[in-house]
Amino acid sequence: MKIPFEKLDKAFENRLRLQIMSVLMVNERYDFNSLKELLDASDGNLASHLKALEKEEYITVHKSFLGRKPNTNYEASTKGKHAFKQHLDALEQIIKNQKTL
């Protein structure tokens, strides 16, 4: 049986990106600092992966100010949600196939 590895989304190969996406799936919006705390990631690492997801148009960025502090919120796009679901389906499929082997 052929294992559908090619169906896995390259954008989600990185674990942190997948984690970011799962948080944004169940929350309308999530801000940078809360994300950082939740995922226990460094500023630079998180920022670069967010950038990558933004480039794929999987997430949209909302910048605003809380007083004088910049506050960046992230939201999953329809495209991103769709891609995430497909990626999960593919993962599930792989597990199923391996069990029948």
Next chain:
Amino acid sequence: MKENEIQDELTSIRSLMERSSKFISLSGLSGVLAGIYALIGAALGYKIIYGSGGFFSYREYVMADVNRQPMSLYTLILIALAVLVASIVTGVVLTFRKAKKKGQPVWGNTSRQLLFNMAVPLFTGGALMLVLINRGYFGVVASASLIFYGLALVNASIFTFKDVRYLGICDIFLGLLAGLLPGYGLLFWAIGFGVLHIVYGSIMYLKYDR
């Protein structure tokens, strides 16, 4: 990718989805304690209203008593506020402790949303109760407080354990029942804020705290 790697990935996704959208540090023990405070408060209130007489025989007398003895009303409000403050303080302290033990942030996205969604019906209900007391509708206060508290819980339950929702629904139901039976407010309060909290807190404690 190996199978258990994928399994790990899926487990981490599931846990993140839950942790990021639900506040799961609520302490069950604080629910039990809040229930006990409420029962103590209800017992004190009972003494003030009914004295040493029987529960049912003094009902009519009680409704008129508030006008003749306004002090008893203030004492009752004072007791209710004391129960409220003690419950909130216990809840906050125990929740902080549990969050610390679990290494979760107390003040985050979810707890903010939880509090906001709880506060809207709660403050609306509180304000309405003040209006009702002010206008002399003492008979419906117990009913209104239970209903609004229940609504607050149902509203907030989206951001925490599902069990909170059932507690809320029970309180709404009790509140409506209390509305049908004016004069038994204290009894319904004791059940709604006392007994139900103890039951719910014990369930939460056994399910999640240990």
